[in-house]
Amino acid sequence: xxxxxxxxxxxxxxxxxxxxxxxxxxxxxxxxxxxxxxxxxxxxxxxxxxxxxxxxxxxxxxxxxxxxxxxxxxxxxxxxxxxxxxxxxxxxxxxxxxxxxxxxxxxxxxxxxxxxxxxxxxxxxxxxxxxxxxxxxxxxxxxxxxxxxxxxxxxxxxxxxxxxxxxxxxxxxxxxxxxxxxxxxxxxxxxxxxxxxxxxxxxxxxxxxxxxxxxxxxxxxxxxxxxxxxxxxxxxxxxxxxxxxxxxxxxxxxxxxxxxxxxxxxxxxxxxxxxxxxxxxxxxxxxxxxxxxxxxxxxxxxxxxxxxxxxxxxxxxxxxxxxxxxxxxxxxxxxxxxxxxxxxxxxxx
Amino acid sequence: xxxxxxxxxxxxxxxxxxxxxxxxxxxxxxxxxxxxxxxxxxxxxxxxxxxxxxxxxxxxxxxxxxxxxxxxxxxxxxxxxxxxxxxxxxxxxxxxxxxxxxxxxxxxxxxxxxxxxxxxxxxxxxxxxxxxxxxxxxxxxxxxxxxxxxxxxxxxxxxxxxxxxxxxxxxxxxxxxxxxxxxxxxxxxxxxxxxxxxxxxxxxxxxxxxxxxxxxxxxxxxxxxxxxxxxxxxxxxxxxxxxxxxxxxxxxxxxxxxxxxxxxxxxxxxxxxxxxxxxxxxxxxxxxxxxxxxxxxxxxxxxxxxxxxxxxxx
Numbered sequence: 001x002x003x004x005x006x007x008x009x010x011x012x013x014x015x016x017x018x019x020x021x022x023x024x025x026x027x028x029x030x031x032x033x034x035x036x037x038x039x040x041x042x043x044x045x046x047x048x049x050x051x052x053x054x055x056x057x058x059x060x061x062x063x064x065x066x067x068x069x070x071x072x073x074x075x076x077x078x079x080x081x082x083x084x085x086x087x088x089x090x091x092x093x094x095x096x097x098x099x100x101x102x103x104x105x106x107x108x109x110x111x112x113x114x115x116x117x118x119x120x121x122x123x124x125x126x127x128x129x130x131x132x133x134x135x136x137x138x139x140x141x142x143x144x145x146x147x148x149x150x151x152x153x154x155x156x157x158x159x160x161x162x163x164x165x166x167x168x169x170x171x172x173x174x175x176x177x178x179x180x181x182x183x184x185x186x187x188x189x190x191x192x193x194x195x196x197x198x199x200x201x202x203x204x205x206x207x208x209x210x211x212x213x214x215x216x217x218x219x220x221x222x223x224x225x226x227x228x229x230x231x232x233x234x235x236x237x238x239x240x241x242x243x244x245x246x247x248x249x250x251x252x253x254x255x256x257x258x259x260x261x262x263x264x265x266x267x268x269x270x271x272x273x274x275x276x277x278x279x280x281x282x283x284x285x286x287x288x289x290x291x292x293x294x295x296x297x298x299x300x301x302x303x304x305x306x307x308x309x310x311x312x313x314x315x316x317x318x319x320x321x322x323x324x325x326x327x328x329x330x331x332x333x334x335x336x337x338x339x340x341x342x343x344x345x346x347x348x349x
Numbered sequence: 350x351x352x353x354x355x356x357x358x359x360x361x362x363x364x365x366x367x368x369x370x371x372x373x374x375x376x377x378x379x380x381x382x383x384x385x386x387x388x389x390x391x392x393x394x395x396x397x398x399x400x401x402x403x404x405x406x407x408x409x410x411x412x413x414x415x416x417x418x419x420x421x422x423x424x425x426x427x428x429x430x431x432x433x434x435x436x437x438x439x440x441x442x443x444x445x446x447x448x449x450x451x452x453x454x455x456x457x458x459x460x461x462x463x464x465x466x467x468x469x470x471x472x473x474x475x476x477x478x479x480x481x482x483x484x485x486x487x488x489x490x491x492x493x494x495x496x497x498x499x500x501x502x503x504x505x506x507x508x509x510x511x512x513x514x515x516x517x518x519x520x521x522x523x524x525x526x527x528x529x530x531x532x533x534x535x536x537x538x539x540x541x542x543x544x545x546x547x548x549x550x551x552x553x554x555x556x557x558x559x560x561x562x563x564x565x566x567x568x569x570x571x572x573x574x575x576x577x578x579x580x581x582x583x584x585x586x587x588x589x590x591x592x593x594x595x596x597x598x599x600x601x602x603x604x605x606x607x608x609x610x611x612x613x614x615x616x617x618x619x620x621x622x623x624x625x626x627x628x629x630x631x632x633x634x635x636x637x638x639x640x641x642x643x644x645x646x647x648x649x650x651x652x653x654x655x656x657x658x659x660x661x662x663x
Contacts, residue, residue, distance in 0.1 A: 140641060141647075150586065154633050154634060164624070322458040329448060330452055332451065
């Protein structure tokens with residue numbers, strides 16, 4: 001079996017590839033649903049209905065997609081430069097820590113200033129969480145995959161310490177949670193009778209900004225060049241290390257803002273279960289979008305729909321919610337293969 | 350109790366051995382994959398799948414060694430998927446590995462929930478029991494610390510010389526190491542690089558899965574969600590710490606496990622002066638520190654992360 005690059009790629013193939021990939025993972029999950037003894041089509045109808053079938057479902061899906069857009073962007077930006085940041089989960093919590101630190105009575109500001117301050121603070125904190133991995137990568141060539149991954153565990157334990165110790169809200173009846181964000185810092189709700197908050201607009205704006213910056217700005221060009229070939233980029237006079245640092249700050253910052261949105265928009269206070277793995281899901285979001293910032297929006301909504309839909313499906317029929325994780329993971333793997341087949345032709349001899 | 354006294358208790362050394370075993374198996378597995386030129390970030394998921402598969406086999410009435418074999422089979426199958434993606438299709442090893450971890454973990458959790466729909470407390474199995482070696486296990490201190498373990502523990506320590514022998518003393522091992530250093534030279538010998546890499550990834554993944562199964566069959570006797578808890582990632586760090594050598598990997602895993610066992614005991618006589626979270630952070634911080642220390646001397650396999658395509662210039 002050999003692979004040869006395609007000289008030109010037909011448009012129908014580019015469009016069809018991700019669709020075929022998702023279809024393939026739906027077929028795989030059908031087997032699992034058959035195992036549960038439930039009718040496959042009904043289960044998928046329930047999943048779709050739960051995610052997009054009602055205004056409540058759509059609002060929930062968009063609410064769930066808010067952190068996924070931001071963590072997806074964080075991963076997409078980093079992977080574009082071949083900076084393997086797997087630590088979006090930890091950076092999200094750093095953003096949440098900063099929002100809690102700034103937003104629980106430390107400063108008094110009107111909402112117009114308070115909300116931007118929380119987002120900036122969260123972004124800085126998320127970036128700071130990546131300083132050590134990027135420094136170790138650039139200076140000592142320590143693999144950033146492992147450092148960012150391991151820091152997730154460290155940061156989560158730090159949050160646990162703060163919530164059970166110095167930051168524990170005395171009004172919380174013993175639950176390990178921080179004091180609530182002051183009213184001025186709470187993100188406004190976008191849709192009456194829903195949990196959809198301003199964070200979604202922040203996510204959408206970030207996606208568009210990142211897309212434009214990657215496409216038209218010099219920094220964006222440098223990031224893409226370093227990702228494609230760091231030696232050539234360095235030879236052409238692009239400051240490779242500085243670009244890596246910029247990518248890391250951008251990536252960590254985006255993940256940090258996701259944490260701010262969850263604390264100040266959704267929950268109102270910091271808990272240890274703030275994120276059910278949004279950082280890791282962000283990797284899936286970015287991969288499904290083929291690292292394209294606008295694609296991230298679509299794939300975040302798609303993934304959020306799967307999670308929200310699977311929740312309501314498992315309430316209606318007896319299928320474990322883990323089906324959502326299987327669906328997401330198999331989609332990611334299938335999309336990887338399909339994208340490769342778009343670029344290469346397989347020849348059997 | 351004093352910190353020095355800890356080292357004089359047999360329980361500490363026995364705990365170190367127990368903690369080290371899954372790390373030794375996982376690190377050896379990752380090492381074999383990387384020596385052949387393939388980074389396997391599926392390790393966390395493969396260990397989860399192995400833990401689930403081995404446990405489930407025994408829970409359904411199978412015998413213990415059958416469970417280990419089944420876990421190895423599941424691991425090798427997942428390894429085949431990873432090899433298919435990275436070796437044959439040449440996809441990014443980082444991305445495919447993370448995708449595989451997600452897939453393997455999700456499948457394990459789904460399967461567990463399907464087979465045990467309504468269990469709040471995870472049921473236990475009768476796992477491997479401690480086996481006394483006649484004569485030596487009754488030695489004071491030494492016997493309790495090192496010679497009173499489960500058969501799986503002894504097998505783990507036996508695996509290290511076996512892997513060393515195969516990697517360094519057999520033509521197969523030479524082919525594996527060359528596939529990770531200079532695949533063109535392997536091809537020139539008329540050996541199929543892709544097949545060697547695929548085999549190495551499958552064998553390595555089988556070892557990782559057995560490492561996961563150790564936790565459910567020889568340590569906790571039950572399967573919990575999230576029980577691997579970063580052990581796979583720590584193994585990836587340990588491979589770097591060991592500079593891709595099985596002997597140093599054993600040392601690294603033992604050192605690491607010793608510090609982990611010490612950490613648990615230090616918590617007790619820290620008397621709450623230091624919050625327990627900081628002790629729990631130690632394994633992760635130490636892994637990072639270990640990589641920093643070894644980074645300058647690290648000698649990566651030259652063809653690590655580089656997909657091989659026949660007839661392409663390298």
